[in-house]
Amino acid sequence: MEAFLFYFCGAVMLLGAIGVVIARSAVMGACSLILSFLGSAGLFAALSAPFLAVLQVLVYAGAIMVLFLFVIMMLEGPVMETETSRPKLWTTLMALVPAVIILAAVAIWLPAGRLPGFTSSVPEDFGQPMPVAAKLLGDYVFAFEIISVVMLVAMVGALALARSKRNQPWT
Amino acid sequence: MLAIVLEATAKIGFMFALIMGLVPVLIWAERKGSAFIQDRTGPNRAGVLGIRLAGLIHPIADVIKLLAKEDVVPAMRHKFLYALAPMLVMIVAMSTYAVIPFGDYIMIGGEKIELIVADLEVGMLFVLAIASLGTYGVALGGWASNSKYTFLGSLRATASMISYEITMGLAIMGLFLIFGTFRLTDIVAGQGDLIWGWLPKWGIIVQPLGFLLFIASVYAETNRTPFDMSERDSEIVAGYHTEYSSLKFALFFMAEYAHMVVAAALIAVLFFGGYQIPWLPRPVLEANAGAMLTGGLIAGGIVLGIIAWAFFRRARREKGWYNDAREREPGFLGSVCVVLALVNLGALGLQPWAISELGASLYATFAQIGAFVIKVAFFSWLFIWVRWTVPSFRYDQVMRLGWQIMLPAGLVNLLVTALWVFAVHQP
Numbered sequence: 359m360e361a362f363l364f365y366f367c368g369a370v371m372l373l374g375a376i377g378v379v380i381a382r383s384a385v386m387g388a389c390s391l392i393l394s395f396l397g398s399a400g401l402f403a404a405l406s407a408p409f410l411a412v413l414q415v416l417v418y419a420g421a422i423m424v425l426f427l428f429v430i431m432m433l434e435g436p437v438m439e440t441e442t443s444r445p446k447l448w449t450t451l452m453a454l455v456p457a458v459i460i461l462a463a464v465a466i467w468l469p470a471g472r473l474p475g476f477t478s479s480v481p482e483d484f485g486q487p488m489p490v491a492a493k494l495l496g497d498y499v500f501a502f503e504i505i506s507v508v509m510l511v512a513m514v515g516a517l518a519l520a521r522s523k524r525n526q527p528w529t
Numbered sequence: 530m531l532a533i534v535l536e537a538t539a540k541i542g543f544m545f546a547l548i549m550g551l552v553p554v555l556i557w558a559e560r561k562g563s564a565f566i567q568d569r570t571g572p573n574r575a576g577v578l579g580i581r582l583a584g585l586i587h588p589i590a591d592v593i594k595l596l597a598k599e600d601v602v603p604a605m606r607h608k609f610l611y612a613l614a615p616m617l618v619m620i621v622a623m624s625t626y627a628v629i630p631f632g633d634y635i636m637i638g639g640e641k642i643e644l645i646v647a648d649l650e651v652g653m654l655f656v657l658a659i660a661s662l663g664t665y666g667v668a669l670g671g672w673a674s675n676s677k678y679t680f681l682g683s684l685r686a687t688a689s690m691i692s693y694e695i696t697m698g699l700a701i702m703g704l705f706l707i708f709g710t711f712r713l714t715d716i717v718a719g720q721g722d723l724i725w726g727w728l729p730k731w732g733i734i735v736q737p738l739g740f741l742l743f744i745a746s747v748y749a750e751t752n753r754t755p756f757d758m759s760e761r762d763s764e765i766v767a768g769y770h771t772e773y774s775s776l777k778f779a780l781f782f783m784a785e786y787a788h789m790v791v792a793a794a795l796i797a798v799l800f801f802g803g804y805q806i807p808w809l810p811r812p813v814l815e816a817n818a819g820a821m822l823t824g825g826l827i828a829g830g831i832v833l834g835i836i837a838w839a840f841f842r843r844a845r846r847e848k849g850w851y852n853d854a855r856e857r858e859p860g861f862l863g864s865v866c867v868v869l870a871l872v873n874l875g876a877l878g879l880q881p882w883a884i885s886e887l888g889a890s891l892y893a894t895f896a897q898i899g900a901f902v903i904k905v906a907f908f909s910w911l912f913i914w915v916r917w918t919v920p921s922f923r924y925d926q927v928m929r930l931g932w933q934i935m936l937p938a939g940l941v942n943l944l945v946t947a948l949w950v951f952a953v954h955q956p
Contacts, residue, residue, distance in 0.1 A: 385672060389610070392665070412654045420661025421694070424668070428687050431672050431680075486650060487711060 363404040371397030379453075384430045388423060395419040409487045540646045544626040547902065551909060552786040553588035559913050560584065566917040579854025580861060592779075600775040607673035614670030615773065615780035621663040622787035628652040629794050630714045632804050632898040633811060636890050644804075644898070645714055652713040653705070656795065657698055660750060663788075664690045667752075667759070670781070671769035682768030685924060686752055686759035692931035693749035693756075699939030700742035703946035704799060707735050717803035721810055729807040732800030738942045740800045742935055747792045749931070751785070754916040758924050793908030794901075801904055804897040811893050818889035819882040821896075830873040837866035 374397055377390025395418045402411035494502050557572075561584055564571025572584035580586070602611065632644030649655050664687055671683020705711060708719040722730040733740045749756040760768030770781040797803060806814070814821070840863030847856060884892065922930065 383607075385607075385610070385669070389665075389669070408649055408651045409654070412651045412658045415658040416654065416661055420658055420664075421691075424661065424664050424687065424691055427665070427668055428684070428691070431668065431684065431687075 360404060363400065367397045367400035367404060369397075370394070370400065373397075384434060385427065388427045388430055391426075392419050392423050395423065405484065407484050407486070409490055536642060537646065540644065541627075544629075544631065544646060545623075547631070547905075548623065548626065548787050548790050551790050551906070552783055553592075554585075555786045555789060555909055555913070556588050556591070557585050558910060559916075560587070562910070562913045563917045566914075576855070576858075579857045581855065581858060595776060595779040598775040600777065602774075603674055603676060603772050605675045606772070607675065610669045610673035612777075614666050614673060615777045615784075616666075617669070618663070618666030618784040619780045619787070621659055621666060622784040622791060625656050625659045625791045626794070628655050628713055629791070629798055630717055630803060631794075631901050632894055635894045636887065643714065644894070648712065648714055651711045653701065653711045653716070653799075657694070660697070661694055663750070666784075667769050670773070674769075674772035676772050678765045678767075678771045679769050681765045682759045682771070685765075686769055689749050689752070689756055689759065689927055689931070692928060693746040693935075696742055696931060696935045696939050697746035697750060699936070699943055700739045700746060701799060702939075702943045703736045703739045704732055706943075706946050706950045713798055713803075717798055717805065720802040721805045723808075729802060729805070731802045731807075736800070736942070736946070738938065739946075742939050742942065743799070744796060745935060746931075747796065748912070748915065749927070751788045751792055751912070753785075753789070753912055755919045755921040756927055757916075757921050758927060761921070789909050789912045790905060793905045793912065796908045797901065797904035801908075803904075804901040806897065806900045811897070814893035814896055815886075815889045818892040819884045822884060822892060823877065823882045826873050826876055830870045833866045833870035833873065837863045837870065839863075840866060 371394050374390045374392070374394025377393065378387045381387035381390055395414060399411045399414040399419065402408075402414055561571045563569075572587045573581060575581065575584070575586040575590040577586060627646040628649050630643075630645040630648075634641050634643050636642075667686045667690070668683045671679040671681075671686070674680075704716065708716045710716060710719075716732075720729065720731050724730050724734065728734060748754075752759050758764075760770070765771075770778060773781060840859045844856075844859035844863060847859060850856065
């Protein structure tokens with residue numbers, strides 16, 4: 359069961375990642391990326407880390423990608439089928455040859471006919487809300503606070519840059 | 530293994546039946562309720578052999594119409610995403626129910642079965658995560674239709690959903706602090722307590738501001754009036770689903786009501802004690818099951834008798850009004866009431882006052898499930914009530930309310946709650 363979940367979520371992630379690369383329209387690319395994130399959330403869930411899985415969906419698939427999509431849709435508008443040219447042979451080769459080489463390298467490096475087994479190397483309460491909170495707000499509280507300050511500065515900076523005119527009000 | 534599968538199937542089936550049963554009723558309530566509020570009659574035509582049930586047959590006619598309708602699609606659509614969007618909306622609306630507890634537990638064959646599909650440690654965060662995915666169906670549907678109206682509708686919907694998701698999360702953070710858990714079953718169990726011995730410890734009592742913020746942001750998330758700018762008829766036709774017809778439109782339409790039911794269930798679970806009946810905790814229910822059941826059956830019989838009498842009076846009065854099948858309706862409904870009343874009184878023959886322990890436990894479970902369903906139905910009705918009595922906001926007003934009023938209010942609420950919880954737990 360565990361192995362099945364791992365390979366299934368891994369396949370979903372890979373499919374999503376390939377989709378991002380080969381998608382014609384940016385919107386389809388963003389959708390493929392969401393699929394990939396959902397796959398990684400599934401991996402966390404299979405590791406019995408529900409908190410991380412849910413956060414993966416909530417933050418990456420839910421919040422960040424919605425903003426991505428929002429911006430792409432705003433810029434692209436309701437237009438599609440703009441790109442009609444077929445990819446040239448040599449660009450396809452340029453993409454395929456390194457991919458095959460890497461795949462072959464991985465296949466040779468792995469012990470023949472056997473993939474790495476599953477060992478329970480993660481602690482029992484890995485990825486539950488309590489341990490994550492203890493790490494974030496206990497062990498690494500200083501880094502956590504510093505990051506929030508950096509984010510705040512970035513937000514204010516983005517607002518300042520987005521103002522088109524000098525005398526425009528801040529709202 | 531088989532038992533687990535059966536158990537899960539039964540629970541999923543119950544939740545599915547609750548949603549799919551409430552959706553047509555809500556559509557009916559929306560039409561009849563709006564008619565009542567605007568002093569109209571509302572739907573009263575569709576009927577089977579003269580039985581019209583005050584318009585309740587109309588949803589069935591709707592389903593037949595939508596199934597039989599031609600599926601008109603825009604030629605320049607994005608084929609894949611256009612077909613995917615309505616499914617996404619429906620999937621998101623349905624999957625939230627997995628973590629909502631609809632009852633305490635039920636004893637079957639000496640085994641205690643929790644009445645929740647998936648009792649996740651992070652239940653409420655799961656709800657938020659699924660809700661954040663709900664944006665995609667709307668956004669992609671509007672974009673893939675390749676029309677200006679749908680595009681504007683989906684941009685508006687996305688903007689309001691992004692803005693209010695944050696407030697929605699903040700509004701319930703205070704609740705998590707007070708009950709110390711994300712698990713919805715624990716939150717509901719915690720609301721069974723009493724403060725000072727008489728006030729139920731419901732979410733609305735301990736977090737009144739959180740409740741207001743949550744209900745407002747939930748209305749914005751479901752795109753209902755007063756936050757309905759994504760489908761405002763006078764500005765952008767029907768918004769993001771303008772270009773959808775037939776069953777694809779039906780999916781959007783049903784998903785809206787399914788979203789309402791899930792929002793109502795969340796409000797009930799988080800702020801109104803879920804399946805808890807105030808001042809009647811489970812032990813009291815079980816101890817007095819016999820007396821309550823007997824009283825309930827007698828009262829039910831009497832009430833049904835009075836209703837039947839009213840129907841029969843109406844049947845006599847309306848004789849000769851229509852001269853067609855419609856005249857059968859009051860008489861038929863009156864007979865149904867008489868039969869039900871007789872069943873109620875006949876059930877007294879089973880000696881409900883001497884109910885066994887197992888029966889008392891079952892009675893308590895079903896009473897609590899009933900309380901949950903009543904709460905969900907009431908808050909679903911509240912959505913309709915608000916839609917037809919409150920004028921809607923302009924787009925900029927929605928944005929200002931979300932970012933400049935509700936978000937700071939949510940932060941203040943969280944801060945005050947955190948300080949209070951800190952003061953109580955660490956003197």
